[in-house]
Amino acid sequence: MRDYIxxxxxxxxxxxxxxxxxxNLVEAARQAHDTSPVATAALGRLLSAGAMMGCMxxxxxxxxxxxxxxxxxxxxxxxxxxxxxNVKGYVTVPDVILPANAAGKLDVAGAVGQGSLSVIRDMGxxxxxxGQTMLQTGEIAEDLTYYFATxxxxxxxxxxxxxxxxxxxxxxxxxxxxxxxxxAEDATxxxxxxxxxxxxxVTSLLDEGKTPEQxxxxxxxxxxCQVVSTMSAAFACDCSKKKIERVLISLGRKEISDMxxxxxxxxxxxxxxxxRYQFSVEELKRLYEMSRKD
Ligand SMILES: [Zn+2]
Numbered sequence: 617m618r619d620y621i622x623x624x625x626x627x628x629x630x631x632x633x634x635x636x637x638x639x640n641l642v643e644a645a646r647q648a649h650d651t652s653p654v655a656t657a658a659l660g661r662l663l664s665a666g667a668m669m670g671c672m673x674x675x676x677x678x679x680x681x682x683x684x685x686x687x688x689x690x691x692x693x694x695x696x697x698x699x700x701x702n703v704k705g706y707v708t709v710p711d712v713i714l715p716a717n718a719a720g721k722l723d724v725a726g727a728v729g730q731g732s733l734s735v736i737r738d739m740g741x742x743x744x745x746x747g748q749t750m751l752q753t754g755e756i757a758e759d760l761t762y763y764f765a766t767x768x769x770x771x772x773x774x775x776x777x778x779x780x781x782x783x784x785x786x787x788x789x790x791x792x793x794x795x796x797x798x799x800a801e802d803a804t805x806x807x808x809x810x811x812x813x814x815x816x817x818v819t820s821l822l823d824e825g826k827t828p829e830q831x832x833x834x835x836x837x838x839x840x841c842q843v844v845s846t847m848s849a850a851f852a853c854d855c856s857k858k859k860i861e862r863v864l865i866s867l868g869r870k871e872i873s874d875m876x877x878x879x880x881x882x883x884x885x886x887x888x889x890x891x892r893y894q895f896s897v898e899e900l901k902r903l904y905e906m907s908r909k910d
Pocket of ligand 1: 853854855856886887888889890891
């Protein structure tokens with residue numbers, strides 16, 4: 617199944633809903649960063665959330681960044697999404713290995729630890745909009761649910777999941793976000809709660825072969841699920857040698873001259889996609905000339 621995001625409504629727009637299948641993009645992220653299974657699960661859950669939250673944005677150029685800073689062995693998990701289904705991301709320590717948790721599942725909470733979740737929306741204004749909450753469980757879906765409720769005052773239900781194959785490639789990945797609009801009636805809320813209490817994990821639904829549309833039909837059963845649009849999703853990075861050059865130039869002359877003195881080609885890799893860019897001593901000298909004189 618290709619990766620895509622479905623946007624839908626329920627109960628005559630009292631509920632807005634998103635669901636996605638993201639196996640290919642999470643596998644692409646796994647390959648780019650050579651992540652361990654628990655790191656793949658953490659990154660894959662956040663990438664899936666980012667893909668859905670990205671398409672909540674209205675502007676063509678809007679950018680969303682989700683940043684988890686935890687005190688667990690993964691350290692930070694960072695995802696950036698645009699409004700067109702493109703996501704990229706990384707974890708600070710990609711090779712974390714932890715024993716399974718009490719439920720026999722990948723211990724994402726243990727790998728993330730305690731810390732904060734930041735949601736940064738850059739809508740081309742002077743200052744980006746930043747919302748931050750404390751992590752509640754470190755399982756990511758619950759943390760986003762808490763974020764929506766407290767920081768945006770939108771009662772939400774978030775489900776995210778990544779299922780690995782025995783050979784540690786990604787078997788299934790995806791998720792959903794359901795949000796209650798302020799005018800939602802009590803009957804809608806209780807029906808939704810009833811539906812959610814009976815639902816299995818996202819990964820089970822996907823592994824049963826359910827499409828995002830079918831997941832939403834299950835979640836919004838009896839609530840008149842109406843698909844509004846679908847959008848392809850992909851792991852995509854917009855880095856280039858030019859962009860990395862600008863980062864190097866911004867380091868200043870002192871840093872660059874240190875690199876030149878080492879008389880060796882340097883390699884810089886993009887955080888988000890791990891693409892490696894080489895700079896020869898000659899190129900570094902050119903960047904030195906372009907950098908600030910202080
Ligand atoms: Zn990149």
